Amino acid sequence: MPASPDLQHWYGHDVAPGQSVNTELVVTESYSSRDVVIPIQVRRGAKPGPTMFVSAALHGDELNGTGAIRSMLADPDWTLTAGTLLMIPVMNVLGFERHSRYLPDRRDLNRCFPGTAGGSMASRLAKVIFDSLLQRCDYGVDLHTAAVRRTNFPNVRADLNHPDCLRMAEAFGAGIILHGKGPKGSLRREATKAGCPTIIIEGGEVWKVESSVADCMTRGVYNVLKELDMMDGEPDIPDTQATIRETKWVRAERGGFIAMHVAPGDSIVKGQAIATNSNLLAEDQNRLEAPFSGIIIGMTTLPAVQPGEPVVHIGRLSSPKSARRHTKQVAGDEIQRTAHEHLATNIQVVEASEPEDES
Numbered sequence: 001m002p003a004s005p006d007l008q009h010w011y012g013h014d015v016a017p018g019q020s021v022n023t024e025l026v027v028t029e030s031y032s033s034r035d036v037v038i039p040i041q042v043r044r045g046a047k048p049g050p051t052m053f054v055s056a057a058l059h060g061d062e063l064n065g066t067g068a069i070r071s072m073l074a075d076p077d078w079t080l081t082a083g084t085l086l087m088i089p090v091m092n093v094l095g096f097e098r099h100s101r102y103l104p105d106r107r108d109l110n111r112c113f114p115g116t117a118g119g120s121m122a123s124r125l126a127k128v129i130f131d132s133l134l135q136r137c138d139y140g141v142d143l144h145t146a147a148v149r150r151t152n153f154p155n156v157r158a159d160l161n162h163p164d165c166l167r168m169a170e171a172f173g174a175g176i177i178l179h180g181k182g183p184k185g186s187l188r189r190e191a192t193k194a195g196c197p198t199i200i201i202e203g204g205e206v207w208k209v210e211s212s213v214a215d216c217m218t219r220g221v222y223n224v225l226k227e228l229d230m231m232d233g234e235p236d237i238p239d240t241q242a243t244i245r246e247t248k249w250v251r252a253e254r255g256g257f258i259a260m261h262v263a264p265g266d267s268i269v270k271g272q273a274i275a276t277n278s279n280l281l282a283e284d285q286n287r288l289e290a291p292f293s294g295i296i297i298g299m300t301t302l303p304a305v306q307p308g309e310p311v312v313h314i315g316r317l318s319s320p321k322s323a324r325r326h327t328k329q330v331a332g333d334e335i336q337r338t339a340h341e342h343l344a345t346n347i348q349v350v351e352a353s354e355p356e357d358e359s
C-alpha cells in the first residue's frame with residue numbers, strides 16, 4: 001500500500017496529522033561506542049501549518065527551559081491544532097550528562113553552528129542538529145538561563161530587524177525584549193540566517209527549575225504557537241513591553257563584598273544606588289550607581305567580587321518615565337510579578353544608606 005501523503009518522516013518514525021510520536025535524533029557516538037541521541041517529541045496538529053521547534057539546555061546546565069518543555073509534555077489541556085511542533089527538553093545531551101554548559105571537548109555548542117561535517121566533535125554535532133532539525137523548521141524558540149553564578153529576569157532576545165523574529169518576540173510576551181542577532185555561531189543567529197527565524201529566552205539561573213521562570217517560558221511558547229495559528233486562542237501578552245537596544249554591565253570597583261540594593265526585574269533611574277561594595281568588615285564603602293535609567297536584566301548571585309567583575313546587567317530605557325511605566329507593567333502582569341517577587345528572594349537585597357553629606 002502506498003504511504004499516505006500526509007505522513008511526515010522524523011528520525012525513523014512516520015507521524016500522521018493529529019499524532020504525537022516520541023523519537024530520537026542520533027547526533028554522535030559516545031566513548032563507549034553507543035549512539036548519543038537527543039530525545040524529541042514530534043507533535044502534529046490535525047491541520048497543515050508551519051513546523052516549529054522549542055528547545056532547551058543547549059547549554060547543558062540551563063534547565064529552566066527543560067522544566068518548561070517537560071510541563072508542556074505532561075499537560076493534557078492544550079492542543080496543537082495545526083502544523084508540527086518539535087519539543088526538545090535537552091539539546092546538549094553530552095553537556096547535560098555532566099551538569100555542564102560545555103561539551104566534553106570544552107567547546108560551547110552554541111558557538112559552533114552551522115557546523116561542519118569534517119570538523120571538531122562540537123562542530124560535527126552542530127552540523128547534525130543544523131541539517132536534520134533546524135533546516136526542517138520554519139520557526140524556533142530556544143530557552144536559556146543566565147550563566148553560572150548569575151541570574152536573569154526573563155527576557156526575550158531577538159533580531160528585531162527581522163519581521164518574523166520581531167513578531168515572535170512580541171507574541172512571546174516576556175515583557176522585556178532585547179534586540180540583537182546573537183553571537184556568531186549561535187543557534188539562533190545561524191538558524192535565522194538559514195531561513196528559520198529563531199528567538200531565545202533567558203531566565204533564571206543554572207541547575208534549577210524555577211517555577212516562576214518556567215511559567216513565563218511556557219506561557220510564551222503557547223503565545224507564539226497561538227500567534228502562528230498552530231494553537232487556538234489569542235496570545236496572553238502584557239499591555240506594554242519594553243524594547244531594549246542597549247545594555248551595560250555595571251562592574252565592581254573594589255575587591256570585597258557586594259550588598260545589592262536592587263533585584264532582577266527592578267526598574268531603576270539614572271544615579272540610583274545599585275549596590276555597595278565594601279571590605280569584609282563593611283568598611284571602605286564604594287557605591288555603584290545606575291549609569292542610565294533602565295531595567296535590571298541580570299545580576300551576579302555571588303556577592304564576593306574583584307574589581308572589574310560584573311555586578312548587574314542593565315537594559316537602557318529612554319527616560320525615568322519609561323522606567324516607572326515598566327514598574328507598573330510588571331505589577332500588572334501576574335507572571336512577571338511572580339517572577340519579580342520570586343527572583344528577589346534568591347539574593348539579599350538591602351536598602352542603600354543615605355549618601356554622606358558632602359558639604
Ligand SMILES: [Zn+2]
Binds near residue numbers: 058059062144145
Ligand atoms: Zn545559554
